Amino acid sequence: MNEQPVVLAVEGITKRFGAVTALNDVSLELRAGEVLGLIGDNGAGKSTMVGVMSGALRPDEGTVSVDGVERSFANPAEARAVGIETVFQNLALVPTLNIAENVFLRREQYGPGMLGKTFHRMHKSAMRREVREGFERFGVTLPPVRTKVSALSGGQRQAVAITRAVLWGSHIVIMDEPAAALGVKQTELVLSLVERLKAHGVAIVFISHNMQHVLRVADRIAVFRLGRKVADIDVHDQTTGAHLVGLMTGAA
């Protein structure tokens, strides 16, 4: 049982798109150092929930609280400012820039994390050193930080995007299908990074269609069906993939 503080709480979230109710009275809680898996069939409302948590969408009803403070985000930058970073599938990395340059990209949108404090005084060499040390701290093994992102594998790019989020001070990271379309080795890189971040106290929302991945990294799994949360399961209670699939489809 995780006794860490609740870092992110959404309560009674309803979101409609015209006649479609994409989310219907959904509540979720995320604690420090916890991985919450979000699963559900196509159209279940997962991405809509990501949008609400990351500040990209405004809910019609319900509240979002970060570290116990209710927030109303007008845009993703406001969510980032209080420590919520979302790593989308397209990653928002610039392939023609190197790893270190990508870590510093869009820096003005980030909070006062480890790198934010020192940024103004840094030149390129110092910047590269900071990035190197940051990766070491989270046990991420990558090619030298001057390597262009275009030369990285999909898994290595994911690792850059995810680590960038925490280096800039985010303590809540939302990952939308982080291991989709990755090979076995690259998937391992991403999943083991999730485990290490968790050990550092980062709270993670992990969305995936792959039951094996969710079962490996998640402490709890919320199952969505047609806009409602139909189950919130502690993974340590011997949850099987088959049981989860049943909940997703309504067969269970």
Ligand SMILES: Nc1ncnc2c1ncn2[C@@H]1O[C@H](COP(=O)(O)OP(=O)(O)OP(=O)(O)O)[C@@H](O)[C@H]1O
């Ligand atoms: N911008 C939008 N305008 C209209 N309808 C939308 C919009 N975004 C989502 N919806 C609808 O809301 C419902 C939930 O969609 P959502 O994208 O959240 O599902 P999802 O669980 O992420 O599905 P998938 O696994 O396919 O990514 C769907 O019926 C979808 O068609």
Ligand SMILES: [Mg+2]
């Ligand atoms: Mg989606």
